[in-house]
């Protein structure tokens with residue numbers, strides 16, 4: 001259990017914010033990665049779920065790969081993001097609290113547009129304290145920059161996130177062309193990722209290790225597109241799975257975490273019994 005005197009994770013004085021009472025964690029929407037009908041259905045279901053959260057006093061936290069590929073070029077933002085960024089901008093301007101957006105390996109290249117839409121943007125991880133004093137870590141799941149976690153991103157992901165590569169890629173392409181090239185590449189890598197079981201084992205085993213090594217109580221992430229709800233002693237690992245496949249997510253309410261599913265037809269968030 002977490003002790004207020006120490007923070008093994010950072011070694012710094014504890015300053016961990018409290019998680020709101022009711023939170024929905026969503027990741028891996030991969031909007032823009034499919035044919036136009038599929039993209040439209042995905043966007044419609046996602047926005048409907050965001051509205052449901054607003055009506056039900058539920059704070060949303062996005063855990064990355066909301067867009068299948070997202071790279072901002074100056075003022076240019078990919079078209080696929082416009083409806084959602086517009087919706088959130090309006091939502092934030094209407095006095096709602098800022099939505100935390102932890103970027104993933106498909107939508108990491110934000111250069112201010114997410115902040116402009118009122119998001120609280122994070123590229124690594126965040127910690128929260130729950131009402132029953134559990135420490136929760138949130139991340140996307142593709143790895144972490146800081147070596148102390150022992151969970152480096154795959155070499156290729158690090159290359160894609162490298163500022164020199166990004167600068168060169170942006171210099172060689174227009175916003176539209178660059179996003180289109182990388183979206184095609186994303187579709188290809190998504191196909192391969194799904195086939196690669198070892199990636200899933202890699203994420204799952206690192207999460208369980210980090211739960212113990214850093215005295216965390218709960219880790220929630222996405223990335224590998226399969227839901228997980230694993231209890232190891234007092235510790236809990238939850239993976240939201242992929243919204244684009246299963247309309248799955250995680251819900252925190254009344255001090256408890258649940259895997260949930262969005263029923264876009266009936267606008268119901270199904271919780272386990």
Ligand SMILES: [Mn+2]
Nearest residue numbers: 065104105223
């Ligand atoms: Mn991912």
